[in-house]
Amino acid sequence: xxxxxxxxxxxxxxxxxxxxxxKVFNVNVQQIRLSxxxxxxxxxxxxxxxxxRISTDYPTLSQTxxxxxxxxxxxxxxxxxxxxxxxxxxxxxxxxPYLGFPDSMLAGxxxxxxxxxxxxxxxxxxxxxxxxxxxxxxxxxxxxINEDRIDSLEIFxxxxxxxxxxxxVFKIYFASAVKNQEKFDSISLSENIQLSKSRFARDxxxxxxxxxxxxxxxxxxxxxxxxxxxxxxxxxxxxxxIKIMTEIIQQIYDNxxxxxxxxxxxxxxxxxxxxxxxxxxxxxxxxxxxxxVIIEFIAISYVNLNDLKSGCSLALTLKNNNYNISSGLAxxxxx
Amino acid sequence: MTLNNKRxxxxxxxxxxxxxxxxxxxxxxxxxxxxxxxxxxxxxxxxVIPFFFKQIDLKKYFRNPLFLLYSGFILISLxxxxxxxxxxxxxxKIFHLITxxxxxxxxxxxxxxxxxxxDSILIIVSISLLIDMYYSLMGYxxxxxxxxxxxxxxxxxxxxxxxxxxxxxxxxxFKIPFVILLAYRNKSRIIKLLAFTSLIMAFFNITLxxxxxTYLSIIFCLIFLLLTLLxxxxxxxxxxxxxxxxxxxxxxxITALIMSSYSVDSQDEGAVINRVSTITSSSxxxxxxxxRYYNHAVTHTLKYPFLGGGIGNWKILSVKYDxxxxxxYIIPYNAHNDFLEAFAETGIVGxxxxxxxxxxxxxxxxxxxKEKLYDKEEFTQSILLFLPFIVYFVDLNLNFPSSxxxxxxxxxxYILLVMLTQLKIDEKN
Numbered sequence: 001x002x003x004x005x006x007x008x009x010x011x012x013x014x015x016x017x018x019x020x021x022x023k024v025f026n027v028n029v030q031q032i033r034l035s036x037x038x039x040x041x042x043x044x045x046x047x048x049x050x051x052x053r054i055s056t057d058y059p060t061l062s063q064t065x066x067x068x069x070x071x072x073x074x075x076x077x078x079x080x081x082x083x084x085x086x087x088x089x090x091x092x093x094x095x096x097p098y099l100g101f102p103d104s105m106l107a108g109x110x111x112x113x114x115x116x117x118x119x120x121x122x123x124x125x126x127x128x129x130x131x132x133x134x135x136x137x138x139x140x141x142x143x144x145i146n147e148d149r150i151d152s153l154e155i156f157x158x159x160x161x162x163x164x165x166x167x168x169v170f171k172i173y174f175a176s177a178v179k180n181q182e183k184f185d186s187i188s189l190s191e192n193i194q195l196s197k198s199r200f201a202r203d204x205x206x207x208x209x210x211x212x213x214x215x216x217x218x219x220x221x222x223x224x225x226x227x228x229x230x231x232x233x234x235x236x237x238x239x240x241x242i243k244i245m246t247e248i249i250q251q252i253y254d255n256x257x258x259x260x261x262x263x264x265x266x267x268x269x270x271x272x273x274x275x276x277x278x279x280x281x282x283x284x285x286x287x288x289x290x291x292x293v294i295i296e297f298i299a300i301s302y303v304n305l306n307d308l309k310s311g312c313s314l315a316l317t318l319k320n321n322n323y324n325i326s327s328g329l330a331x332x333x334x335x
Numbered sequence: 336m337t338l339n340n341k342r343x344x345x346x347x348x349x350x351x352x353x354x355x356x357x358x359x360x361x362x363x364x365x366x367x368x369x370x371x372x373x374x375x376x377x378x379x380x381x382x383v384i385p386f387f388f389k390q391i392d393l394k395k396y397f398r399n400p401l402f403l404l405y406s407g408f409i410l411i412s413l414x415x416x417x418x419x420x421x422x423x424x425x426x427x428k429i430f431h432l433i434t435x436x437x438x439x440x441x442x443x444x445x446x447x448x449x450x451x452x453x454d455s456i457l458i459i460v461s462i463s464l465l466i467d468m469y470y471s472l473m474g475y476x477x478x479x480x481x482x483x484x485x486x487x488x489x490x491x492x493x494x495x496x497x498x499x500x501x502x503x504x505x506x507x508x509f510k511i512p513f514v515i516l517l518a519y520r521n522k523s524r525i526i527k528l529l530a531f532t533s534l535i536m537a538f539f540n541i542t543l544x545x546x547x548x549t550y551l552s553i554i555f556c557l558i559f560l561l562l563t564l565l566x567x568x569x570x571x572x573x574x575x576x577x578x579x580x581x582x583x584x585x586x587x588x589i590t591a592l593i594m595s596s597y598s599v600d601s602q603d604e605g606a607v608i609n610r611v612s613t614i615t616s617s618s619x620x621x622x623x624x625x626x627r628y629y630n631h632a633v634t635h636t637l638k639y640p641f642l643g644g645g646i647g648n649w650k651i652l653s654v655k656y657d658x659x660x661x662x663x664y665i666i667p668y669n670a671h672n673d674f675l676e677a678f679a680e681t682g683i684v685g686x687x688x689x690x691x692x693x694x695x696x697x698x699x700x701x702x703x704x705k706e707k708l709y710d711k712e713e714f715t716q717s718i719l720l721f722l723p724f725i726v727y728f729v730d731l732n733l734n735f736p737s738s739x740x741x742x743x744x745x746x747x748x749y750i751l752l753v754m755l756t757q758l759k760i761d762e763k764n
Contacts, residue, residue, distance in 0.1 A: 003391070010381055010440070011378075013437070014433075016430060016433070017377070017430040017431075017437065018374040018377070018378045020427060021367070022371055022374075024367045024427055025362060025367045028362040028367040028368070029361050031362070031364075032361065058423055058426075060421060061650070064665070065654065095421050096421065098655040130664075131658065132658075132659065132661055132663075133662065133663060134662075309483075312483065313483055316483055320489060333481060334480050
């Protein structure tokens with residue numbers, strides 16, 4: 001009898017663990033999609049059917065210990081079920097009281113509906129819990145901008161910029177600087193522009209904001225229009241477009257996107273030597289974070305110029321990063 | 336082919352390893368699917384076992400220290416739920432512990448019944464080593480074919496089935512002594528040659544992966560083997576025999592190191608010497624981060640010595656302690672030391688039970704070392720069998736193998752092997 005009861009006890013806990021592990025497994029299947037929504041900041045666009053599939057009760061935390069209730073709560077807040085959303089976010093705060101993610105979502109909501117006090121409260125709460133989360137820093141920056149405390153914004157930014165290498169932090173700082181350039185310390189601003197150029201050469205928003213600050217908003221807008229014209233006319237007048245792009249680069253010399261456009265134009269025009277020369281120039285200046293497709297153009301250019309070693313090395317780097325290289329390049333490089 | 340308890344035992348061990356290799360079915364974290372597969376296997380086994388194992392002596396379980404220590408740890412973990420911030424997460428972890436516990440109970444049953452052969456386990460684990468290596472080294476082939484220099488930054492290409500080079504390197508290192516033992520116990524020259532080649536490739540694979548925790552494990556294994564040699568020298572016992580047998584560790588390792596020196600530039604971060612030298616560097620970020628995590632876990636244990644912060648809750652509590660260093664919600668999910676994490680989550684008693692569970696393995700090795708000493712075969716095999724423990728113990732102290740079913744499965748098979756050999760020695764005595 002004793003043996004039978006022990007057996008059934010073991011069977012019971014075994015089935016218990018099966019159910020528990022199944023639930024965790026099931027939630028884990030949903031998490032890839034969920035993390036995409038989270039990273040793109042598009043929780044509000046989740047479809048309802050998917051949202052209902054996410055179990056918020058078991059387990060309660062995502063892989064990054066964000067409470068699932070905070071995510072569903074945010075969805076409901078942004079989709080006109082305010083009470084439901086607020087309740088879920090409050091519960092989420094109890095499930096993980098140290099992360100500040102629910103606080104940041106609540107701050108975002110109160111900012112949207114214009115309740116300043118609540119926004120300030122939750123924004124500061126989020127920042128105090130996790131001061132190095134870029135989202136939290138952005139919220140605090142907004143509080144400081146609202147209070148017109150640009151000096152504090154600069155102090156916080158200079159303190160955080162070395163620790164957090166996140167573009168959001170730089171974006172809000174530069175956006176504020178574009179509007180209030182006279183209030184910023186010019187030396188510090190110029191240093192920060194240089195820093196962002198080395199860190200976020202690829203980010204179009206930061207590039208645009210810093211270009212506004214360095215070259216002036218009007219000039220940048222004019223050259224952006226000219227660039228568009230060069231792109232549009234490339235098929236009919238490739239040499240003219242290349243000439244325009246070269247001139248633009250002479251005026252705004254540190255915009256990587258312009259170099260990429262010029263590289264692509266030279267590649268499509270069959271000027272492989274030019275492609276390789278520009279790439280070498282960029283390499284010498286440490287500006288190497290090019291788009292994968294441009295790297296493929298460079299790799300092909302090298303291969304066409306019979307420099308198989310350089311070309312295949314680039315091709316392998318692309319393959320390592322799960323980029324589908326063209327079959328021609330793959331077969332030339334045996335990869 | 337009729338099913339009998341021997342086949343059931345063999346199939347269980349085999350299926351346990353298969354659970355690690357099954358496709359993850361689109362999960363975010365592979366561990367969750369592996370836990371799920373293992374719990375399916377366990378539940379089926381619990382239902383099937385009574386049909387094939389008529390008499391199960393429960394007293395043997397209650398006399399087994401491993402079983403008792405782990406049961407105690409689960410009990411304390413259950414109690415620690417009282418102090419948990421998030422009770423649900425506590426139960427998620429408790430059920431993970433139970434999954435391991437049930438597997439342990441089944442494995443122990445096979446030991447008590449003596450129905451599985453040591454060689455079967457060695458073969459299963461050796462095959463899994465070959466699979467791991469195959470999927471990893473496939474990523475290295477383009478470098479060889481195109482004569483492209485391999486460097487440290489490329490090692491993510493070699494992660495194979497595990498998605499993480501540290502996990503893979505540890506598992507390869509853990510499985511190496513199994514292959515050595517297989518070659519040791521087998522008289523076939525082909526098997527010996529195959530094992531020798533696999534060992535060279537496994538060590539070479541480890542050098543390409545550049546995992547420092549694994550290098551540390553290898554260094555400790557070398558120290559252990561050399562100390563034993565010194566001991567045998569002092570006792571004037573079978574040194575030649577011991578050297579001949581342990582050469583299956585030394586020779587492939589040295590060969591792999593030579594191969595690695597030709598494959599990785601000596602200036603590259605991935606060169607063995609450069610990686611090993613960073614282990615002691617005081618400015619190393621990874622090392623300092625770990626020390627910070629350890630400090631947090633110790634602080635928490637001292638603050639809450641009775642029931643800790645609640646099992647499964649360290650991932651929440653660590654956010655509080657490490658708030659000034661966390662960026663972008665990338666949190667220290669584990670303390671990177673499973674013992675300290677157990678202490679922080681379940682308090683001093685829970686932590687001690689967890690520590691003792693692992694320390695029982697070296698205890699069982701050394702408790703009758705005198706008897707083993709006069710049987711050169713027995714002694715040398717025991718020394719080789721101790722090596723996986725060193726690897727696992729280093730990993731336990733630097734990473735989080737207790738959260739990874741892939742590591743726990745091989746640990747279970749290792750326990751099975753240790754218990755089987757121990758049982759034989761006990762019976763002999």
